[in-house]
Amino acid sequence: MIPDIKFIPSPNHSSRGDAEVRMVVLHYTADGGGAVSWFQNPAARASSHFVVTRNGGVVQMVDLERSAWHAGQPGRRAVDIKPNRSSVGIEIVNWGLLSRGRGGFRTYTGALVPPDEVVKSAGRYWQRYAEAQLAAVVDLVGWLCDSLGIPQRFIFEGQPGFMREGVLYDVVPYYLPAGRVGTNSRLASWRFKDNAGICGHCHIAAGKDDPGPHLPWERIVCREK
Numbered sequence: 049m050i051p052d053i054k055f056i057p058s059p060n061h062s063s064r065g066d067a068e069v070r071m072v073v074l075h076y077t078a079d080g081g082g083a084v085s086w087f088q089n090p091a092a093r094a095s096s097h098f099v100v101t102r103n104g105g106v107v108q109m110v111d112l113e114r115s116a117w118h119a120g121q122p123g124r125r126a127v128d129i130k131p132n133r134s135s136v137g138i139e140i141v142n143w144g145l146l147s148r149g150r151g152g153f154r155t156y157t158g159a160l161v162p163p164d165e166v167v168k169s170a171g172r173y174w175q176r177y178a179e180a181q182l183a184a185v186v187d188l189v190g191w192l193c194d195s196l197g198i199p200q201r202f203i204f205e206g207q208p209g210f211m212r213e214g215v216l217y218d219v220v221p222y223y224l225p226a227g228r229v230g231t232n233s234r235l236a237s238w239r240f241k242d243n244a245g246i247c248g249h250c251h252i253a254a255g256k257d258d259p260g261p262h263l264p265w266e267r268i269v270c271r272e273k
């Protein structure tokens with residue numbers, strides 16, 4: 049299904065050079081919906097091709113022909129893969145990691161999150177993705193993969209040690225201390241240049257948690273026809 053897309057341009061983009069678009073990188077915004085206005089600000093030096101709102105709205109901010117600034121550069125110890133040039137970035141509005149505080153679970157800004165939006169995954173607490181939002185992400189990823197010729201599979205699928213009993217989300221190495229490359233550099237260096245598919249920011253950048261272990265990868269990489 050072709051998603052219903054609203055275009056709100058970001059000034060933050062650059063040439064793809066001669067890079068071929070071969071991956072879709074998923075993120076969460078770590079905010080409550082401010083990303084669209086932030087990405088319109090040149091001072092942000094950040095952008096994404098798409099932002100998917102909590103109610104399932106899809107906003108496109110950068111033309112697919114251009115490189116959006118969503119994945120930065122991997123650390124010095126990681127392989128230089130220039131992920132922005134060869135990827136489409138999707139930011140999903142979600143607070144991400146929550147902490148247990150007075151009166152319930154809170155975002156890093158201190159805002160309370162309603163109990164029905166709190167989900168425990170991989171031993172920590174996160175804001176649940178909204179169903180309408182997940183449905184929009186599934187449609188958007190499917191449409192992008194079809195129209196850009198990107199295989200709709202986890203980019204590191206089949207990598208030894210990163211699949212367990214065929215369950216994809218179990219293999220996702222989320223928890224790296226900031227500044228440490230660790231497991232992610234193993235992923236990044238794994239014949240990355242020869243592969244195409246879908247991954248999370250956490251898989252290609254050290255110290256990133258997004259889109260979090262609470263994202264149902266099995267719906268995104270194995271679209272029901």
Ligand SMILES: [Zn+2]
Pocket residue numbers: 074075076118249256258
């Ligand atoms: Zn990210």
